[in-house]
Amino acid sequence: MKFSAQISGLKEILPKVTAVIPSRSVMAQLDNVQLELKAKKLTLMGTDLEVAVRTSVDVASKVDGIIALGSKRFGDIVRSLPDGEIALSLDKTTRRVSLQTGQGNYTMSAAESSDLPDLAQEFKPDGSTKTTGAVLKEIISSTLFAASTNEFRVAMMGLLFQFSPDGTTCVATDGHRLVKITVPDLKTEAERDIIVPAKAVNLVAKSFSDDDEVAISFSATMIEFKTPTTTVLSRLIDEQYPNYEAVIPRENEKLMTVSRQAIQQSIKRAMIFSDNDTHQIRFDVKKDQLHLLADNADEGADAKEAIPCDYSSDDLLIGFNGKFIEDALSHIDGDDVVFRFSTPTRAAIIEPVKQSANEVLMLVMPVRLSV
Numbered sequence: 001m002k003f004s005a006q007i008s009g010l011k012e013i014l015p016k017v018t019a020v021i022p023s024r025s026v027m028a029q030l031d032n033v034q035l036e037l038k039a040k041k042l043t044l045m046g047t048d049l050e051v052a053v054r055t056s057v058d059v060a061s062k063v064d065g066i067i068a069l070g071s072k073r074f075g076d077i078v079r080s081l082p083d084g085e086i087a088l089s090l091d092k093t094t095r096r097v098s099l100q101t102g103q104g105n106y107t108m109s110a111a112e113s114s115d116l117p118d119l120a121q122e123f124k125p126d127g128s129t130k131t132t133g134a135v136l137k138e139i140i141s142s143t144l145f146a147a148s149t150n151e152f153r154v155a156m157m158g159l160l161f162q163f164s165p166d167g168t169t170c171v172a173t174d175g176h177r178l179v180k181i182t183v184p185d186l187k188t189e190a191e192r193d194i195i196v197p198a199k200a201v202n203l204v205a206k207s208f209s210d211d212d213e214v215a216i217s218f219s220a221t222m223i224e225f226k227t228p229t230t231t232v233l234s235r236l237i238d239e240q241y242p243n244y245e246a247v248i249p250r251e252n253e254k255l256m257t258v259s260r261q262a263i264q265q266s267i268k269r270a271m272i273f274s275d276n277d278t279h280q281i282r283f284d285v286k287k288d289q290l291h292l293l294a295d296n297a298d299e300g301a302d303a304k305e306a307i308p309c310d311y312s313s314d315d316l317l318i319g320f321n322g323k324f325i326e327d328a329l330s331h332i333d334g335d336d337v338v339f340r341f342s343t344p345t346r347a348a349i350i351e352p353v354k355q356s357a358n359e360v361l362m363l364v365m366p367v368r369l370s371v
Contacts, residue, residue: 001037001065004087005057007101010078013055016207016230017046020053020199021071029115032068033075035088036113037061045116046071051200052119053207055230065090068111069097077106119233123224125217129163129188133208135358136225139170140205142181142360145327147198148174155239158195163188163218171244177324178244178363179331185357195241196223200234207232248363252340252349254313256285260337260352263290264329266305270294271322273303280367281322285341286315294322318344319369325350328362344369 017033025031025048034045043056067090077099078086087100090110099106140159148156153175162169167184204225208214217224218236225232270281274294284291290309295302318341329337334352341348350362 001035001067002063002087002089003037003042003059003061004085005042005059006083007078007081007086008083009057009059010086011083013044013057013230014075014078016055016203017044017053018071018075019046019203019206020048020051021046022048029068029111029117031071032111032116033071034066034068034113034116036066037064039064045118047117047119048199049117049119050197051203051232051234053203053230053232054120055207057229063089066113067097068113068116069108070111073108119222119235123217123219123222123233125219125222125224127163127188127190127192127219128215128217129168129186130213130215131183131186132210133212133214134210135183135186136208136214137205137210138358139181139183140201142331143170143172143179144198144201144205145331146172146174146177146179146362150174155195155237155241158197158237159201160193160195160241160244162191162193164191165189171241173242173244176321176365177328178247179328180244180248180361180363182359192218193241194218194223195237195239197234197237200232204232247347248361249340249342249346249349252342252346254285254316254341255311256290256339256341257310257336257353258290258307258339260329260332260335262307263292263337264326266292266307267322267326267329270303270305271326273301274322278367279322280319280369281325282317282319282369284315284317285309285311287312313341316341316344317369318348319367320348320364321367324364328364332360332362 036043040061041056042059045054084102089098095110096107097110160171168186169182171180207230212227215226222235270292275296282293290307292305328350332352334354336353338351338353347363347365
């Protein structure tokens with residue numbers, strides 16, 4: 001293998017690949033990044049056995065080939081170099097790679113690329129669709145924060161994608177909160193429900209630009225997001241997703257419309273005085289006024305704020321984990337939001353007053369009010 005490339009180009013694509021490589025692994029080969037040179041195109045690949053990322057860049061090549069390099073050392077030297085040209089060549093006898101730059105010359109050992117597993121060999125797609133990077137980022141940014149991190153709730157550690165001829169619904173929940181976004185323009189020929197791991201969708205959000213047209217292909221066990229230069233391939237979570245529709249209340253008729261910025265800032269201040277473990281914030285909702293209450297009995301601290309709102313139903317006192325409300329509000333666009341309440345023991349729904357083409361629904365479970 002022998003080629004020369006612009007360091008700026010390597011700096012752009014390397015982070016996409018190194019992001020998938022595990023910080024610790026029992027398999028030493030997973031610490032490597034694969035470099036494949038073919039027809040003046042350099043393709044880098046990294047994997048953790050569950051997700052694989054491939055990305056490529058044009059280079060000036062002289063001898064094609066394929067090798068694997070330690071991702072940390074290779075990544076560190078590329079990141080530390082100023083923009084310019086780098087020349088890489090492999091000595092097949094010693095398996096040593098030489099890196100020549102304007103700053104100096106460096107050598108490192110190369111491993112056999114065949115030691116690095118290739119998930120693509122297992123992938124046999126039977127369904128597909130396409131969308132833009134902007135739409136994918138909107139879906140992911142609206143939902144991923146609500147996915148579970150509890151390893152005992154494996155199904156909830158990813159995003160549920162429900163593909164259909166009428167559009168796609170994406171859902172995330174951790175059992176305490178839930179987000180659902182409906183994308184009418186993202187359609188497939190047949191219905192398919194799949195759960196994509198959180199790590200994979202996070203890599204998707206980082207790997208594509210808004211203008212990219214992304215081809216999505218899937219099978220019963222894997223999903224692929226692909227552009228001409230970058231591919232993210234992931235195994236699916238083979239679990240049954242909870243029946244989320246059963247927890248979305250249909251009769252929340254007590255509506256409160258409020259400035260998103262006003263309530264978000266008020267909650268942020270009240271949280272400073274809330275219990276360190278429960279983060280409980282009480283909503284005391286009265287006609288056209290919301291009182292936010294928080295206290296920390298152990299530290300003798302409390303907070304009370306009042307902000308205007310549009311509310312005309314019966315008075316309501318309901319408690320929430322303030323962090324969950326704050327998270328929901330930070331992932332909603334628009335100036336005003338509407339809260340849909342029922343009783344102090346039933347979930348509240350939060351939505352933007354003005355929905356975009358892709359409708360978003362957020363749900364937060366209430367907490368037992370402390371005495």
